[in-house]
Amino acid sequence: MSAVLGIDGGGSKTLVALADKETGAIRTARGEGINPLDRRDWREVLDALLRPFRSAPGLAAVVAALPAHGEVDHLSSAQREAIAAAFGAIPQRVINDVDGAHLGAFAGGAGILILSGTGSMAWARNAEGRSYRVGGWGDAIGDEGSSHWIGRRILSRVSQALDERAAPTALAHALLEFLAINPADPVNGLGSWVAGLTDPRSEIASLAPLATRLAEVGDDAALAIVEEAATELARHFEPITRLAGPLTDWSYAGGTFASRLLLEAVEARVGRPPRPPRLPPIGGALLAAAQLAGWTTDAAWIERLSASLQAAVEDQDQRQLTN
Secondary structure, eight states: OOEEEEEEEOSSEEEEEEEETTTOOEEEEEEEOOOTTTOTTHHHHHHHHHGGGTTOTTEEEEEEEETTTTTSHHHHHHHHHHHHHHHTTSOEEEEEHHHHHHHHHTTTOOEEEEEESSSEEEEEEOTTOOEEEEEOOOTTTOOTTSHHHHHHHHHHHHHHHHTTSSOOOHHHHHHHHHTTOOTTOHHHHHHHHHHTOSSHHHHHHTTHHHHHHHHHTTOHHHHHHHHHHHHHHHTTHHHHHHHHOOOOOEEEESGGGGOHHHHHHHHHHHTSOOOOOSSOHHHHHHHHHHHHTTOOOOHHHHHHHHHHHHHHHHHHHHHHHHO
16 A cells, blocks of 8 residues: 655645545644744644654655745744654645645646735746746735735724725625624724734635625725736736746636636736646645655656545534535
8 A cells, every 4th residue: 555645834824734645535624724934833733734644654755835844934944844754754745825726726737826815926838947926025025816805904994984085885894794793893892803813824714715705796996906806816927937938737726716707807907727736735735645656647646646635624614614
């Protein structure tokens, strides 16, 4: 028996998946975000998620796609140390989480990936295999068009509407209802919510679906936020094309793109349709781990992995609904 382990870390969630070579079976676990720029306890969260997988029989390779890796030296070193401590001499590699998403979307091939999750970034790999990135500066500096960026604009726009500094918007009612805040006292309610945030980046990012949902039914303020987000995401294309060369294929990753409206708005600005991701981000980590283990990762293997991941995710979602 031989197996590989992939880890897809992010700002809001982390997914771990074990893929068996012989049967293609997938075993998964899901936990909280582990961005070391956001939370001091990232190592404890990661260690707890990995503990059940450390003694997996036949483990041949591990690839961890982790947020902020390669961006801040001392944090990257700590991330590599965490994976080494968990898996010892087992062949292993740590990469940036957006690199992992790119590997999945293009199955290791060339193209431009636009990511919009808790944060945002563009990642490109050219035909020679060289990688380039644009954006991804974090919420204090950039991350334009991300879920956090959208959530922050929802809060700003709602406060203006409540003060009558801006036109009324259905976002106000939706936000207060979502956060269970008394509409008779929104200042105290929203202030208390902000003061009580334990993971501000991901909690603010969780507001983004309010804008995408209301934009689809025609709320002007919500639509303006989504359109601005699309503009910001599309602005990554020109600079990354200058760096990587004239790549024609582009794809997408990240939970913000669950909004078809946002995806179509980015497509309109780019001027050509995206290529659907061949594998989700966790699939990119598994693909890299399989290659590290020396497995054959041809088109047929990628299709089997895609089907196995789909079944595993559906099973996990069903178990969450019944719990």
